[in-house]
Amino acid sequence: MKQMRAPCLSYISMLLLALVIFLSQTQVTYSLFNKYRVHVINGLSKDTLTIHCQSKDNDLGIHELAVNEEFSWKFRTNFFDTTLFFCNLQWNGGHKSFDAFKVDEKGLLNDCSANDCMWLARDDGINLFNYPHKEYRQKYKWDK
Numbered sequence: 054m055k056q057m058r059a060p061c062l063s064y065i066s067m068l069l070l071a072l073v074i075f076l077s078q079t080q081v082t083y084s085l086f087n088k089y090r091v092h093v094i095n096g097l098s099k100d101t102l103t104i105h106c107q108s109k110d111n112d113l114g115i116h117e118l119a120v121n122e123e124f125s126w127k128f129r130t131n132f133f134d135t136t137l138f139f140c141n142l143q144w145n146g147g148h149k150s151f152d153a154f155k156v157d158e159k160g161l162l163n164d165c166s167a168n169d170c171m172w173l174a175r176d177d178g179i180n181l182f183n184y185p186h187k188e189y190r191q192k193y194k195w196d197k
Contacts, residue, residue, distance in 0.1 A: 087129065087130070087168060088127055088128070088129055088168065089127065089128055089129070089130065089154065089168050089169070089170070090125055090126070090127045090168060090169050090170075091106075091125060091126060091138060091153050091154050091169075091170045091172070092123055092124075092125040092169070092170070092171045092172060093106070093118070093123065093124050093125070093140060093142070093153065093172045093174070094118075094121070094122075094123045094171070094172065094173045094174065095118040095119065095120055095121060095122050095123070095174055096120075096121070096173045096174055096175045096180075097120055097144055097146075097174055097175065097176055098120070098176050099120060100120070100144045100145050100146065101117050101118065101119055101120075101144065102117075102118045102142060102143070102144050102174050103115065103116070103117055103118075103142070103143045103144065104116050104118060104124055104140055104141070104142050104143075105140065105141045106124075106126070106138055106139070106140040106141075106153060107138065107139065107140075108128075108136065108137060108138045108139075109137070111128075111138075113126055113138075126138075130156055134156040135156065136154065136155075136156050137152060137154065137155050137156075138152070138153045138154040138155075139151065139152050139153060140153045140172075142174055142179065144174070146176060146195055147195025147196055147197050148195065148196055149178075149179055149193050149194075149195055149196055151179065151192070151193050153170065153172060154170055164181050164182070164183050164184070164190075165181075165182075165184065166184040169184075170182075171189075173189050175189075175191075177191065177194070177195075178191045178192070178193050178194040178195055179191070179192055179193040179195075180192060
Protein backbone atom coordinates (compact mmCIF):
# COMPACT_ATOMS: atom_id res chain seq x y z
CA MET A 54 0.00 0.00 0.00
CA LYS A 55 2.80 2.46 0.74
CA GLN A 56 4.13 2.04 -2.77
CA MET A 57 0.74 3.00 -4.21
CA ARG A 58 0.49 6.19 -2.12
CA ALA A 59 3.84 7.66 -3.12
CA PRO A 60 3.11 7.64 -6.88
CA CYS A 61 -0.39 8.97 -6.21
CA LEU A 62 0.97 11.90 -4.15
CA SER A 63 3.59 12.57 -6.79
CA TYR A 64 0.90 12.61 -9.48
CA ILE A 65 -1.25 15.06 -7.47
CA SER A 66 1.79 17.30 -6.86
CA MET A 67 2.53 17.35 -10.59
CA LEU A 68 -1.11 18.24 -11.35
CA LEU A 69 -1.04 21.09 -8.82
CA LEU A 70 2.22 22.39 -10.28
CA ALA A 71 0.77 22.25 -13.79
CA LEU A 72 -2.33 24.13 -12.58
CA VAL A 73 -0.22 26.87 -10.96
CA ILE A 74 1.83 27.29 -14.15
CA PHE A 75 -1.35 27.34 -16.23
CA LEU A 76 -2.98 30.02 -14.08
CA SER A 77 0.18 32.11 -14.01
CA GLN A 78 -0.09 32.74 -17.75
CA THR A 79 -1.33 36.29 -18.39
CA GLN A 80 -3.89 35.22 -20.97
CA VAL A 81 -5.50 32.70 -18.64
CA THR A 82 -5.44 35.04 -15.66
CA TYR A 83 -7.15 37.87 -17.58
CA SER A 84 -9.76 35.55 -18.98
CA LEU A 85 -10.68 33.91 -15.71
CA PHE A 86 -10.41 36.74 -13.21
CA ASN A 87 -10.58 40.20 -14.83
CA LYS A 88 -13.92 41.77 -15.50
CA TYR A 89 -14.00 44.72 -17.88
CA ARG A 90 -16.50 47.55 -18.21
CA VAL A 91 -17.09 49.72 -21.26
CA HIS A 92 -18.92 53.05 -20.93
CA VAL A 93 -20.43 55.11 -23.74
CA ILE A 94 -21.48 58.61 -22.67
CA ASN A 95 -23.53 61.12 -24.62
CA GLY A 96 -21.54 64.33 -24.33
CA LEU A 97 -23.25 66.01 -27.29
CA SER A 98 -24.37 69.59 -26.77
CA LYS A 99 -28.07 68.96 -27.39
CA ASP A 100 -28.90 65.82 -29.40
CA THR A 101 -29.94 62.31 -28.54
CA LEU A 102 -27.30 59.68 -29.30
CA THR A 103 -28.36 56.31 -30.71
CA ILE A 104 -25.95 53.50 -29.95
CA HIS A 105 -25.83 49.85 -30.93
CA CYS A 106 -23.01 47.77 -29.47
CA GLN A 107 -22.29 44.08 -29.89
CA SER A 108 -19.71 41.34 -30.03
CA LYS A 109 -19.72 38.19 -32.11
CA ASP A 110 -21.79 36.49 -29.41
CA ASN A 111 -23.63 39.31 -27.60
CA ASP A 112 -25.92 41.93 -29.13
CA LEU A 113 -26.45 44.60 -26.47
CA GLY A 114 -29.35 46.18 -28.32
CA ILE A 115 -30.13 49.69 -29.54
CA HIS A 116 -30.17 52.45 -26.94
CA GLU A 117 -31.23 56.09 -27.14
CA LEU A 118 -29.14 58.24 -24.79
CA ALA A 119 -30.20 61.74 -23.80
CA VAL A 120 -27.47 64.34 -23.22
CA ASN A 121 -25.16 63.23 -20.36
CA GLU A 122 -26.69 59.75 -20.18
CA GLU A 123 -24.46 56.70 -20.16
CA PHE A 124 -24.72 53.10 -21.32
CA SER A 125 -22.25 50.56 -19.93
CA TRP A 126 -21.73 46.82 -19.76
CA LYS A 127 -19.44 44.34 -17.98
CA PHE A 128 -17.84 41.20 -19.35
CA ARG A 129 -14.86 38.88 -19.14
CA THR A 130 -12.58 38.31 -22.10
CA ASN A 131 -12.65 34.90 -23.72
CA PHE A 132 -9.89 32.37 -23.11
CA PHE A 133 -8.13 33.13 -26.39
CA ASP A 134 -8.07 36.92 -25.80
CA THR A 135 -9.99 37.63 -28.98
CA THR A 136 -12.88 39.47 -27.34
CA LEU A 137 -14.10 42.37 -29.47
CA PHE A 138 -17.04 44.70 -28.87
CA PHE A 139 -17.88 47.20 -31.59
CA CYS A 140 -20.39 50.02 -31.56
CA ASN A 141 -22.28 52.13 -34.04
CA LEU A 142 -23.08 55.64 -32.78
CA GLN A 143 -25.50 57.92 -34.62
CA TRP A 144 -26.90 61.43 -34.17
CA ASN A 145 -28.06 64.33 -36.35
CA GLY A 146 -24.44 65.39 -36.95
CA GLY A 147 -23.15 62.04 -38.22
CA HIS A 148 -22.42 58.42 -37.42
CA LYS A 149 -19.42 56.22 -36.69
CA SER A 150 -18.72 52.50 -36.23
CA PHE A 151 -15.66 51.61 -34.17
CA ASP A 152 -14.13 48.98 -31.88
CA ALA A 153 -15.16 49.90 -28.35
CA PHE A 154 -13.13 47.09 -26.76
CA LYS A 155 -10.46 44.91 -28.26
CA VAL A 156 -7.88 42.86 -26.42
CA ASP A 157 -4.79 44.83 -27.33
CA GLU A 158 -1.99 45.26 -24.83
CA LYS A 159 -1.01 48.69 -26.17
CA GLY A 160 -4.55 50.04 -26.15
CA LEU A 161 -5.41 48.69 -22.75
CA LEU A 162 -2.21 49.97 -21.19
CA ASN A 163 -2.15 53.38 -22.87
CA ASP A 164 -5.79 54.45 -22.84
CA CYS A 165 -8.11 52.32 -20.76
CA SER A 166 -7.49 51.66 -17.10
CA ALA A 167 -6.91 48.09 -16.06
CA ASN A 168 -10.63 47.37 -16.27
CA ASP A 169 -12.46 50.38 -17.76
CA CYS A 170 -12.84 51.94 -21.19
CA MET A 171 -14.69 55.28 -21.18
CA TRP A 172 -16.00 56.59 -24.52
CA LEU A 173 -17.46 60.08 -24.81
CA ALA A 174 -19.42 61.23 -27.88
CA ARG A 175 -18.95 64.96 -28.47
CA ASP A 176 -20.05 67.25 -31.29
CA ASP A 177 -16.57 67.07 -32.87
CA GLY A 178 -16.06 63.29 -32.58
CA ILE A 179 -15.69 60.27 -30.33
CA ASN A 180 -13.20 60.45 -27.49
CA LEU A 181 -11.59 57.80 -25.30
CA PHE A 182 -10.52 58.61 -21.74
CA ASN A 183 -6.77 58.25 -21.35
CA TYR A 184 -6.27 57.19 -17.73
CA PRO A 185 -2.51 57.89 -17.48
CA HIS A 186 -3.07 61.50 -18.63
CA LYS A 187 -6.50 61.87 -16.99
CA GLU A 188 -8.14 63.36 -20.09
CA TYR A 189 -10.37 62.49 -23.01
CA ARG A 190 -8.55 62.23 -26.35
CA GLN A 191 -10.28 62.21 -29.69
CA LYS A 192 -10.05 58.85 -31.44
CA TYR A 193 -12.58 59.27 -34.26
CA LYS A 194 -14.30 62.01 -36.25
CA TRP A 195 -17.92 61.58 -37.27
CA ASP A 196 -18.73 60.25 -40.74
CA LYS A 197 -21.34 62.40 -42.47
